[in-house]
Amino acid sequence: MTERSLSWIGIFRLGIVQTMLGSIVVLATSTMNRVMIVELALPAMLPGIFVGLHYAIQILRPRWGYSTDVRGYRTPWIVGGVAVLAVGGILAALATAWMETDTVAGIVLGVIAFLAIGIGVGASGTNLLVLLATHVAPRRRAAAASITWMMMIAGFVVTATAAGEFLDPFSSLRLVEVTSVVCGSAFVCACLAVWRVEAQGGRLGAVRSMPGEPADKPPFLVALRQVWGEPKARRFAVFVLVAMLAYSAQDLVLEPFAGTVFGMTPGESTKLAGVQHGGVLLGMLVVAIAGSAIGSRRAGSLRLWAAGGCVASALALFGLAAGGLIGGDWPLRANVFALGVSNGVFAVAAIGSMMGLAGQGIRDREGVRMGIWGAAQAIAFGLGGFAGTFVLDVARAAIDAPGAAYSIVFALEAVLFVVAALLCVRLAGDAFATRPGPGAAYAAQSTNN
Numbered sequence: 004m005t006e007r008s009l010s011w012i013g014i015f016r017l018g019i020v021q022t023m024l025g026s027i028v029v030l031a032t033s034t035m036n037r038v039m040i041v042e043l044a045l046p047a048m049l050p051g052i053f054v055g056l057h058y059a060i061q062i063l064r065p066r067w068g069y070s071t072d073v074r075g076y077r078t079p080w081i082v083g084g085v086a087v088l089a090v091g092g093i094l095a096a097l098a099t100a101w102m103e104t105d106t107v108a109g110i111v112l113g114v115i116a117f118l119a120i121g122i123g124v125g126a127s128g129t130n131l132l133v134l135l136a137t138h139v140a141p142r143r144r145a146a147a148a149s150i151t152w153m154m155m156i157a158g159f160v161v162t163a164t165a166a167g168e169f170l171d172p173f174s175s176l177r178l179v180e181v182t183s184v185v186c187g188s189a190f191v192c193a194c195l196a197v198w199r200v201e202a203q204g205g206r207l208g209a210v211r212s213m214p215g216e217p218a219d220k221p222p223f224l225v226a227l228r229q230v231w232g233e234p235k236a237r238r239f240a241v242f243v244l245v246a247m248l249a250y251s252a253q254d255l256v257l258e259p260f261a262g263t264v265f266g267m268t269p270g271e272s273t274k275l276a277g278v279q280h281g282g283v284l285l286g287m288l289v290v291a292i293a294g295s296a297i298g299s300r301r302a303g304s305l306r307l308w309a310a311g312g313c314v315a316s317a318l319a320l321f322g323l324a325a326g327g328l329i330g331g332d333w334p335l336r337a338n339v340f341a342l343g344v345s346n347g348v349f350a351v352a353a354i355g356s357m358m359g360l361a362g363q364g365i366r367d368r369e370g371v372r373m374g375i376w377g378a379a380q381a382i383a384f385g386l387g388g389f390a391g392t393f394v395l396d397v398a399r400a401a402i403d404a405p406g407a408a409y410s411i412v413f414a415l416e417a418v419l420f421v422v423a424a425l426l427c428v429r430l431a432g433d434a435f436a437t438r439p440g441p442g443a444a445y446a447a448q449s450t451n452n
Contacts, residue, residue, distance in 0.1 A: 008140035009200070014147045018154035019196035020131055023085060023189035024124060025158030027092040030166060030182055031120050032057070035099045038178065043102055049110070051389075053095075053117040058385030060121035064377040065227055067126045068133060068370025073220045075367070077130040078201045084130070085193040088123025089186035091116050096182035100175035125377065127193075132354070133373045134201060136361035145305055148355035149291030153284060160280075220367070230371045233364045235430065239356070242426040244379040246313060246353065249419035250346060251387025253320070256395055256412055257339070264327055264406045265335055278336055282343020286312070287351040289344070305355040306430050312349025313424035319345050320417035327410035356430075391416070 009017075036050040067084075071077045094116035102109030131151075139147045162185060169181045221229070230236050257279070258272040267275065290308055319342035326333035357376055361369040391412055398408035 008143070009135075009138045009147075011143075013200050014135070014139060014143065014150055016196045016200055017131060017135060018151040020081065020085070020127070020193045021151045021155040022158035023193040023196075024088065024128060024131075025155040026162035026189050027088050027186055028120070028124060029159045029162050030185060031092055031095045031117070033163065034166060034170070035095055035178075038099055038173075039102065042173065043099075045102065045106070049113075053113055055385055055389075056114060057117045057121035057124070058381045060118050061125040061381035062378045063122075064125045064129045064381065065230075065371050065374030066223055068129045068372070068374030068377075069223045069226055070370070071130050071133065072226070072367050072370040076201065077134045077370075078197055080130040081127045081134070081197055082194055084123045084125070084127025085190055086123070087119050088127060089190040091119030091121075091123055092186040093179070093183050094119060096179045100179055103175050121381075125381070129374050129377045130370065132357060132377070133361060133369045136358040136373065137369055138201070139358065141359065144355045144358045145293070145308075145352070146291040148305075148358060149287040149351045152351055152354060153287050156280065156284065226368060226371050227375075229365055230368050230375060233372075235360060235363060236372050236375065238426065238430055239360055240375050240379045242423055242430060243353065243357075243376050244383050245419055245426060246309075246349065246423035247380045247383035248387050248390070249313075249316070249320075249416045249423060250350065251384045252391035252416050252419070253342075253413070254391070255388045256391045256409065257323075260323070260327065260409045260413075261335065264409060265331060265333075275336065275339055279339050279343040279346075282340040282345075283347035283350070286344040286347020286349075288347075290348055290351045290355070305352045305359060306427055308352035309349055309356055310424045310427035312345050312347075312352055313420045313427060315345035316342060316349055317417040317420035317424065320413045320420065324410040324413040324417065327406040327408075327413065330406060 032054050036054070039045045039050045067080065071080050094112060098109045098113035098116050100109075101112060135144075135147055135151065166181050166185060170177055220226070258276060261267040261272040261275050290305075293308070319338060322333075322338045323342070326335055326338060357373060361372050364372070394415060395408060395412050398411045399405060402408045402411075
């Protein structure tokens with residue numbers, strides 16, 4: 004089969020799909036979260052449960068990836084996933100509006116809506132990554148991962164800003180109208196962006212089946228056991244779980260930390276979050292440029308970049324722990340910016356590593372592998388926010404000094420990042436020691452990317 008790969012235009016078009024996913028998700032998990040808590044005066048636990056459901060259903064990502072492995076074509080699942088996500092977003096807005104007059108009925112519809120959002124994100128996101136993994140040349144993977152994730156963040160920012168303008172003066176009807184326009188536009192843009200991209204970029208590294216590999220596709224549970232039996236796939240899933248747990252545990256803790264220990268106002272702590280996101284974008288950009296420019300395969304290994312990002316994130320979190328003890332004299336903004344840069348390096352290098360590892364092992368299991376890693380990420384994000392706040396509550400109950408309680412949380416997150424770095428170094432070491440075997444042409448080509 005030809006060795007064609009996606010052009011930069013093709014990569015950018017798939018990045019547009021990621022932007023559209025982000026534009027819908029941010030309305031459901033941020034804007035509607037605020038409306039339920041502030042405008043409707045509902046318990047904060049309610050949107051927390053909704054978001055938890057949206058992550059929980061994504062444990063089915065391996066099954067959705069398997070379906071496209073069997074059929075060998077990812078585009079219908081990407082388009083179908085965006086469609087389900089768009090419908091879920093509109094239903095979430097309707098549910099939020101309905102809670103104003105009938106809380107119970109609105110909650111029931113909200114459960115359905117957020118399950119649909121999780122299904123849509125999981126089905127489309129998993130297969131979008133598989134499409135990138137199988138159609139992007141190894142030398143472009145670092146840049147491709149950076150481009151798609153930066154565009155997703157851009158979707159967060161642009162949608163939140165634009166929707167904020169149109170939502171004022173606020174009403175439930177206006178919420179439904181704005182959400183419907185965003186979801187409908189996102190679906191149309193995603194369909195146009197993905198149209199014929201898969202056909203234009205030839206699958207890379209097509210190889211014959213490995214000796215002993217069945218010619219037909221096995222049942223899902225058999226395929227799942229086969230992939231879980233691959234040491235690299237299993238170790239990378241554990242790495243993703245640990246690293247993303249550390250990554251997400253800070254989300255609900257950082258801004259309260261800035262307000263409690265450093266006396267920042269809500270506006271100032273929101274700007275601090277902007278400083279962090281700016282750092283994330285810079286970190287992603289660094290990996291994109293370095294991953295494309297460095298010629299040495301060992302120096303440019305994305306797994307080593309991911310390990311370095313984990314170590315740097317741990318150091319930044321240890322810095323925040325020190326800031327909790329020192330207080331107002333600590334350079335908080337610089338520390339948070341450094342954390343953002345480190346997180347950006349780690350996140351995009353980890354995604355690039357996923358793309359490189361997806362094709363290694365038994366042939367035609369890319370969707371299952373990506374699904375396992377996506378499920379590990381969803382579980383970590385679902386648990387991370389809760390775990391961070393739970394540890395904080397326990398620490399504050401046991402310690403009178405709030406700054407010290409926050410320090411414990413940040414220090415534990417740093418330890419998780421250190422563990423993740425060690426796991427990632429081991430993966431990188433395995434990659435450099437790998438030698439091509441029968442049917443491993445693609446693995447030999449992409450081992451160190």
